[in-house]
Amino acid sequence: MADEQQLIAPFPLPPPFYEHFTKDNLERLRELRKELNNGEDDATNKDIDVLSLPSELRYLIPPPPPATSKFTVFGNEIDLEAPEPSLEGAGIDQLYPDDPSVKTNPQPHLIALARSLLTTFLGLLGILGQDPTLYEERITDLQAIVFNMHSLINQYRPHQARESLIMLMEDRVERMRAEIRGIEEGKERVAKLLEGMRQGEHAFASEDDIKLVNGHSKKKDPDAKKRKARQRTTWDMLEAEVG
Numbered sequence: 584m585a586d587e588q589q590l591i592a593p594f595p596l597p598p599p600f601y602e603h604f605t606k607d608n609l610e611r612l613r614e615l616r617k618e619l620n621n622g623e624d625d626a627t628n629k630d631i632d633v634l635s636l637p638s639e640l641r642y643l644i645p646p647p648p649p650a651t652s653k654f655t656v657f658g659n660e661i662d663l664e665a666p667e668p669s670l671e672g673a674g675i676d677q678l679y680p681d682d683p684s685v686k687t688n689p690q691p692h693l694i695a696l697a698r699s700l701l702t703t704f705l706g707l708l709g710i711l712g713q714d715p716t717l718y719e720e721r722i723t724d725l726q727a728i729v730f731n732m733h734s735l736i737n738q739y740r741p742h743q744a745r746e747s748l749i750m751l752m753e754d755r756v757e758r759m760r761a762e763i764r765g766i767e768e769g770k771e772r773v774a775k776l777l778e779g780m781r782q783g784e785h786a787f788a789s790e791d792d793i794k795l796v797n798g799h800s801k802k803k804d805p806d807a808k809k810r811k812a813r814q815r816t817t818w819d820m821l822e823a824e825v826g
Contacts, residue, residue: 600642612636612643670734678731687742689735696735700728 619631633644652663670677678699679685679692707721 603639603642608639608643612640615640670730673730675727675730677734678728679735685735686738689739693732693735696728696732700725700732703728 615636616631631644633641636644654661678696679689685692703721703724707718707725710717710721
C-alpha cells in the first residue's frame with residue numbers, strides 16, 4: 584500500500600562476506616596451509632597468495648596491520664599516537680589545579696564545579712529576565728565549566744577501570760569462597776549421615792548378621808529384607824540430602 588511506510592532497520596546489516604566464515608571453509612584453508620608448509624599446520628598466512636585463493640577463502644585471510652598509527656574508521660581518521668586532547672589545546676581555561684592528585688581524587692573539584700555550574704545558570708536566568716541580549720558571556724562560562732567537568736571525568740577513567748577490576752576480582756573470590764563453604768558444609772552433612780548409617784547398622788545388627796557379613800556363616804538371614812529396606816531408606820535419605 585502507498586500509505587505504508589517502509590521499515591528501516593535500526594542497525595545496518597552485516598557485510599555479506601560473513602557468510603564465508605564457515606567450518607568447511609576454515610578446514611579448506613587449513614588444508615591449503617598444510618600443503619604450502621609441507622604438511623605442517625601453520626596458522627600464519629605467509630607464502631599464501633590471496634589472489635590465488637577461491638573468492639570464498641580470500642575473506643578468511645586477515646589484512647596486514649596498518650603500517651602507520653593512522654587509520655580510518657567509518658570515515659573518521661584515528662591516530663593512535665596523537666596526544667590526548669587538553670583544555671589548553673582547545674582554548675578553554677582550566678578551572679581546577681594541575682596536580683597529579685586531582686586524577687585520583689577529583690570528587691572535591693567536581694563538586695565545586697557543579698556548584699559553580701548551578702550558580703552560573705541562576706545568573707543566566709537573572710540576565711535573561713533583565714536583558715536577554717547579554718546571555719553570551721554566561722553561556723561561555725557554562726560551556727567552560729562543563730568542559731572542565733568532562734575533562735576531570737576523563738582523567739578519572741583509568742582509576743575507575745582499576746577499581747572496577749578490583750571489584751570484579753573480589754566478587755569472584757567471594758563466589759569461590761562461598762562454593763568452598765558449600766562443599767565443606769555438604770561434606771559435614773554427608774559425614775554425619777554416614778556416621779548415622781554406621782551406628783544404625785550396628786544397632787540393628789545381630790550376631791548372625793555379623794557372622795554373615797564376615798563370611799563365617801552361610802546361615803540364611805531371616806531379617807535380610809528388613810535390613811535391605813533400612814539400607815534403601817538410608818540411601819534415599821543420603822540422596823535427598825546431597826541432591
